[in-house]
Amino acid sequence: MPQRFGAGATRAGLKASGELDLALIVSELPASAAAVFTSNQVVAAPVLVSRAALRSGTAQGVVVNAGCANACTGEVGLAHAGQMAAAAANAVGMDPDQMLVCSTGKIGSFLPMDKVLAGIGSVAASLGAHDDDVARAIMTTDTVPKLSAVAHDDGWKVGGIAKGAGMVCPDMATTLGFVTTDAEVDTQQLQVLLKTAADQSFNAITVDGDTSTNDTLLVLANGASGIRPDPEEFAQALTAVCRSLSSQVVADGEGATKLITVIVNGAAEKLQAREAARAVAQSLLVKTSLYGQDANWGRIASAVGNSGVQARFDELTIKIADVTVLEAGKPAGPEEVDRARSALSSYEITIACSLGVGGESAEILTTDLTPEYVRINAEYEL
Amino acid sequence: MPQRFGAGATRAGLKASGELDLALIVSELPASAAAVFTSNQVVAAPVLVSRAALRSGTAQGVVVNAGCANACTGEVGLAHAGQMAAAAANAVGMDPDQMLVCSTGKIGSFLPMDKVLAGIGSVAASLGAHDDDVARAIMTTDTVPKLSAVAHDDGWKVGGIAKGAGMVCPDMATTLGFVTTDAEVDTQQLQVLLKTAADQSFNAITVDGDTSTNDTLLVLANGASGIRPDPEEFAQALTAVCRSLSSQVVADGEGATKLITVIVNGAAEKLQAREAARAVAQSLLVKTSLYGQDANWGRIASAVGNSGVQARFDELTIKIADVTVLEAGKPAGPEEVDRARSALSSYEITIACSLGVGGESAEILTTDLTPEYVRINAEYEL
Incomplete structure (x- = not known):
């Protein structure tokens, strides 16, 4: 000390x-x-x-x-x-x-x-x-x-x-x-x-x-x-x-099996970058698919869309573990999705989204959502 | 037809x-x-x-x-x-x-x-x-x-x-x-x-x-x-x-075992009533405790507090399945909590929160959050 x-x-x-x-x-x-x-x-x-x-x-x-x-x-x-x-x-x-x-x-x-x-x-x-x-x-x-x-x-x-x-x-x-x-x-x-x-x-x-x-x-x-x-x-x-x-x-997140960094860049404002990163990090569908090691980038795009932040969705780019699965609004082929899926077996995962409207970025650290999280919180008594 | x-x-x-x-x-x-x-x-x-x-x-x-x-x-x-x-x-x-x-x-x-x-x-x-x-x-x-x-x-x-x-x-x-x-x-x-x-x-x-x-x-x-x-x-x-x-x-909510009606009344504005009801209905901690049949009203109060809506928290009243577990800011005794817990074995559950600041109300229908929800969404492929 x-x-x-x-x-x-x-x-x-x-x-x-x-x-x-x-x-x-x-x-x-x-x-x-x-x-x-x-x-x-x-x-x-x-x-x-x-x-x-x-x-x-x-x-x-x-x-x-x-x-x-x-x-x-x-x-x-x-x-x-x-x-x-x-x-x-x-x-x-x-x-x-x-x-x-x-x-x-x-x-x-x-x-x-x-x-x-x-x-x-x-x-x-x-x-x-x-x-x-x-x-x-x-x-x-x-x-x-x-x-x-x-x-x-x-x-x-x-x-x-x-x-x-x-x-x-x-x-x-x-x-x-x-x-x-x-x-x-x-x-x-x-x-x-x-x-x-x-x-x-x-x-x-x-x-x-x-x-x-x-x-x-x-x-x-x-x-x-x-x-x-x-x-x-x-x-x-x-x-x-x-x-x-x-x-x-x-x-040490309850029941977590993954440590996930969500990065949003290309945002118009710092707060918007943060809002979009948070929307991805808090989407139950994103969190469960990462638990299932499913490179379901559509859920990530949907979460960004739900966040309400300014973005050019025809220019949206998403990377899962450094594999580009959506590039300027265009889905990558099945090989890339397979590569991203393989990369999801790692413990630490980075998801990056580029909104294409500015120069601001933000980062949020989160976990996946697992059956164990539900079990812990359904039975919470100290 | x-x-x-x-x-x-x-x-x-x-x-x-x-x-x-x-x-x-x-x-x-x-x-x-x-x-x-x-x-x-x-x-x-x-x-x-x-x-x-x-x-x-x-x-x-x-x-x-x-x-x-x-x-x-x-x-x-x-x-x-x-x-x-x-x-x-x-x-x-x-x-x-x-x-x-x-x-x-x-x-x-x-x-x-x-x-x-x-x-x-x-x-x-x-x-x-x-x-x-x-x-x-x-x-x-x-x-x-x-x-x-x-x-x-x-x-x-x-x-x-x-x-x-x-x-x-x-x-x-x-x-x-x-x-x-x-x-x-x-x-x-x-x-x-x-x-x-x-x-x-x-x-x-x-x-x-x-x-x-x-x-x-x-x-x-x-x-x-x-x-x-x-x-x-x-x-x-x-x-x-x-x-x-x-x-x-x-x-038919994915993995759901409960049908939950969240009612918020006593709100200053309709939108605020809705916002508070949604905060309770979307709190993972509330949803998992209801799955676990735990009358954890503290999580409900916390979710209302997180919603950011105007409320008199020293006057907050919460009912779980018609049992008053928090009355005008004062926790009910263990008998009431036990009664609420017993009532949570039902399939249909109503949670009511009174904010004590106005006359507006709102209602949202939701489900509990279960390990099965996570399993379904971790393995989602049609």
């Missing part, structure tokens, strides 16, 4: 499985803090509490649980989130308004506060370099913990932890992501850089098109390295950590 | 299964004609040809094939669609511009015109009251043919045939639907009434959120009954036939 951060996790009994489910990340120093939150209008209680706490521009820690989202829980839920933050701050000897709070899990249940408070006491007593435990504690349908770190030659570090496998969609912070750094960065700059990094990472992925009520991506910069990095270099490191984490989220 | 309409179908060899795949519906008299077409920007060749033919306001027949969508086929596809219409018109002794044309099946393949032309010759020679054969010929992933009819006491009839099971989404005509009537109705009025009927039927259903490139809903009114019905009575009959057909499409 970056210097003078501590982290740890415990089994508070919130997951039926008995796994790690409550975690704490703490900076020994006051830290600049920035965050992006869910764009869902139904906002979980911990998001409301953390958003209010962040008005000061600084924070020194975050307490997080899995197993219960504390969303749609009204005033009781708000009180619980506040109590959770206060208890964690108290346990590590910190001002209550310096502790952020996050929850993830099932919507609509109340937190069992006795278990939460006992867990906080236990984890606060054993903080250390336990990032891996934190990453495990925040897992829900995740199958692997997600961590990333960049160490700069100058001596500062950026570390990140995230969770997410389903209810993942662009245009939001997505899921939970915690980034720590011992670089010196002002709050305002941190917020700008985090938004930029989020747009290139967590906001450019989709698993199922559903945006959660609890999404939070936050960064704490405690300056413990004594180094104020070149903003561009820091932005690169921050973006690299966020992209690594968000790729890990997609790679 | 309504008076002085004839229909028939044949095995032209366009489906690998060898089933009926080419059909013809013909009015012996000139008929007022109206249609609504796909809103997808990628528009199949037959849609372009039919749209042009309809400028005259009359039509006397439609030729339709399954097994090949003739979409994304460029100028060759346009020529094929024109030839198909001309050949059918010629075979029944009709002006070429009075014959409409539709196709459904895989996007991006060319029609095997030798088979199509031979099939047209064969079907034209055997027209009769073979509506059921037509309904079977236009099936793709459909498992049952879809027909509906209303006979008015005054002596006029409305008959309808449709297909569709996947690539079904609101805000379009959807799939293929053919309505015939021997009532006397002017073209202009017919178009208005058809649009109204479509909005209450084919435009209020979704299976997977994907709008096809070939969607066509058309009505031919040949006046053979000699009766000019009361417009309101005719509108009712037309809407009843369209609603019956569109319900049959959803009930």
Whole structure:
């Protein structure tokens, strides 16, 4: 972890499985803090509490649980989130308004506060370099913990932890992501850089098109390295950590057997490129055909047509795994389609669409849609 | 069928299964004609040809094939669609511009015109009251043919045939639907009434959120009954036939095990009610939890929140199968959730959400999402 951060996790009994489910990340120093939150209008209680706490521009820690989202829980839920933050701050000897709070899990249940408070006491007593435990504690349908770190030659570090496998969609912070750094960065700059990094990472992925009520991506910069990095270099490191984490989220997408990059270029506007890429990435028909390793480019063309973006459909070009299957509106022959089908046996697949009306492009990372995704979400109980 | 309409179908060899795949519906008299077409920007060749033919306001027949969508086929596809219409018109002794044309099946393949032309010759020679054969010929992933009819006491009839099971989404005509009537109705009025009927039927259903490139809903009114019905009575009959057909499409939704009605009321605007209903109906998480018979109302609340519509989330009320699981923002107890879960074992389920900001409402009919849907679409080859 970056210097003078501590982290740890415990089994508070919130997951039926008995796994790690409550975690704490703490900076020994006051830290600049920035965050992006869910764009869902139904906002979980911990998001409301953390958003209010962040008005000061600084924070020194975050307490997080899995197993219960504390969303749609009204005033009781708000009180619980506040109590959770206060208890964690108290346990590590910190001002209550310096502790952020996050929850993830099932919507609509109340937190069992006795278990939460006992867990906080236990984890606060054993903080250390336990990032891996934190990453495990925040897992829900995740199958692997997600961590990333960049160490700069100058001596500062950026570390990140995230969770997410389903209810993942662009245009939001997505899921939970915690980034720590011992670089010196002002709050305002941190917020700008985090938004930029989020747009290139967590906001450019989709698993199922559903945006959660609890999404939070936050960064704490405690300056413990004594180094104020070149903003561009820091932005690169921050973006690299966020992209690594968000790729890990997609790679762990519920039931996924493919990691799919959808690229749209030749768009009139950046937003339109993004809209078209998202339409392809979210089409159930595209996602199921990729699962079936069927080079069904007609579904890709249809999804672009459905997106409503400006395009010259008589000039539309589609490549599947570098094989051109539709060129300037003309279907390729059966040999190309066969080549594309063979290429679909790979795990990583790129789909590229050229709209032929401008110079803007966008990229979205997604998964295929499998029977296993349905099974996981039909039986979801933690 | 309504008076002085004839229909028939044949095995032209366009489906690998060898089933009926080419059909013809013909009015012996000139008929007022109206249609609504796909809103997808990628528009199949037959849609372009039919749209042009309809400028005259009359039509006397439609030729339709399954097994090949003739979409994304460029100028060759346009020529094929024109030839198909001309050949059918010629075979029944009709002006070429009075014959409409539709196709459904895989996007991006060319029609095997030798088979199509031979099939047209064969079907034209055997027209009769073979509506059921037509309904079977236009099936793709459909498992049952879809027909509906209303006979008015005054002596006029409305008959309808449709297909569709996947690539079904609101805000379009959807799939293929053919309505015939021997009532006397002017073209202009017919178009208005058809649009109204479509909005209450084919435009209020979704299976997977994907709008096809070939969607066509058309009505031919040949006046053979000699009766000019009361417009309101005719509108009712037309809407009843369209609603019956569109319900049959959803009930036959690919892999579906549930027929789900999503009702949103208390919205500020009609469009917002519709948008929220669609968000719930298209959420993969809602659809999979209903498949799993899990009364996970949190996913419903989250989907409404994602829709971006105006709502008082502290006043949100959600009912699953008449059990109130969230009342004015407050979660119901475990007994209610258990009752809702039990009710989810039924085939037909209603989900109702009250947004608490106005008096507008909307209703969308949809299905659950099942492993079978994924299997069907991963292996789609006709």
